[in-house]
Amino acid sequence: MNVDQALELLKDQGYKYTGKREEMIRVIAKEKRYMSAKEILDYMKPDYPNISFDTIYRNLSLFTELHILEETEFNNERKYRFSCAHKDHHHHLICLRCGKTKHLKLCPLDGLLGNPDDFTITDHKFEIYGYCQQCE
Amino acid sequence: MNVDQALELLKDQGYKYTGKREEMIRVIAKEKRYMSAKEILDYMKPDYPNISFDTIYRNLSLFTELHILEETEFNNERKYRFSCAHKDHHHHLICLRCGKTKHLKLCPLDGLLGNPDDFTITDHKFEIYGYCQQCE
DNA sequence: CTCTTTGCAAAACATTTGCATGCCT
DNA sequence: AGGCATGCAAATGTTTTGCAAAGAG
Numbered sequence: 001m002n003v004d005q006a007l008e009l010l011k012d013q014g015y016k017y018t019g020k021r022e023e024m025i026r027v028i029a030k031e032k033r034y035m036s037a038k039e040i041l042d043y044m045k046p047d048y049p050n051i052s053f054d055t056i057y058r059n060l061s062l063f064t065e066l067h068i069l070e071e072t073e074f075n076n077e078r079k080y081r082f083s084c085a086h087k088d089h090h091h092h093l094i095c096l097r098c099g100k101t102k103h104l105k106l107c108p109l110d111g112l113l114g115n116p117d118d119f120t121i122t123d124h125k126f127e128i129y130g131y132c133q134q135c136e
Numbered sequence: 137m138n139v140d141q142a143l144e145l146l147k148d149q150g151y152k153y154t155g156k157r158e159e160m161i162r163v164i165a166k167e168k169r170y171m172s173a174k175e176i177l178d179y180m181k182p183d184y185p186n187i188s189f190d191t192i193y194r195n196l197s198l199f200t201e202l203h204i205l206e207e208t209e210f211n212n213e214r215k216y217r218f219s220c221a222h223k224d225h226h227h228h229l230i231c232l233r234c235g236k237t238k239h240l241k242l243c244p245l246d247g248l249l250g251n252p253d254d255f256t257i258t259d260h261k262f263e264i265y266g267y268c269q270q271c272e
Numbered sequence: 273c274t275c276t277t278t279g280c281a282a283a284a285c286a287t288t289t290g291c292a293t294g295c296c297t
Numbered sequence: 298a299g300g301c302a303t304g305c306a307a308a309t310g311t312t313t314t315g316c317a318a319a320g321a322g
Contacts, residue, residue, distance in 0.1 A: 015301080016296050051304085080287090108244030119267070123265040152320085188278075
């Protein structure tokens with residue numbers, strides 16, 4: 001999904017266009033990495049000095065609901081991190097320092113032969129952590 | 137590792153034996169599932185009415201450091217479980233409601249052909265979430 | 273006796289909510 | 298105009314820290 005499609009989706013679902021929403025999506029799309037709410041806020045402060053955490057959080061969860069963003073946690077931080085969603089199911093290598101991501105086509109669930117009979121699978125997480133070249 | 141080995145390890149490392157530490161380890165070992173700090177606290181309240189979150193958290197992070205416990209997060213909460221006897225590298229199916237786990241031999245990293253050259257892998261996480269028979 | 277562990281209280285921190293005002297459509 | 302979006306302030310919930318008292322070796 002690109003920025004324009006995301007904005008289109010918002011509009012289609014009856015949500016309003018605001019400059020803040022657009023900038024939030026643009027920043028996260030441009031960075032191509034998992035960002036914390038605080039990082040996103042700091043990015044927007046220059047353009048919107050009064051912007052508050054509420055707006056960031058409210059929009060982050062809206063975007064996540066609409067599958068515009070993906071959410072994860074790592075580094076034991078009680079912090080959500082967000083990045084742009086893609087259509088295809090995929091997983092990530094994630095840099096523990098800067099949050100940068102690399103895509104991974106491999107999905108380990110493909111190696112499983114359907115549901116175990118005593119457990120209903122609803123979701124899964126496969127992430128590889130480490131350090132990218134710049135952060136090494 | 138079993139409970140006695142865990143207590144032994146504590147002693148060997150110069151940490152003191154206390155009834156609270158023992159009960160914490162016993163409870164988590166007995167439950168065989170991921171528990172939150174609050175769940176552990178509630179379990180111990182009857183025996184130690186004055187026990188506080190500080191003690192729980194301080195001991196949880198000590199135990200995790202010593203690899204007596206494993207740590208993960210889901211449902212937006214950090215959870216801990218007793219690190220079981222399995223020496224082998226493994227992953228889990230985890231019940232999102234009760235935290236119960238099932239072992240999984242499959243490790244997706246085995247399907248990867250070594251390190252990508254621009255990313256140093258240090259760690260990974262593969263967890264399957266869903267609901268166990270009782271919680272369904 | 274000495275050093276660790278604990279409880280208490282309060283701080284730190286990320287996140288959420290109520291309410292009144294402001295802005296998109 | 299009408300309803301969603303936002304800022305402010307305050308609440309929530311989890312985890313952490315400083316300090317003095319209690320407990321283990």
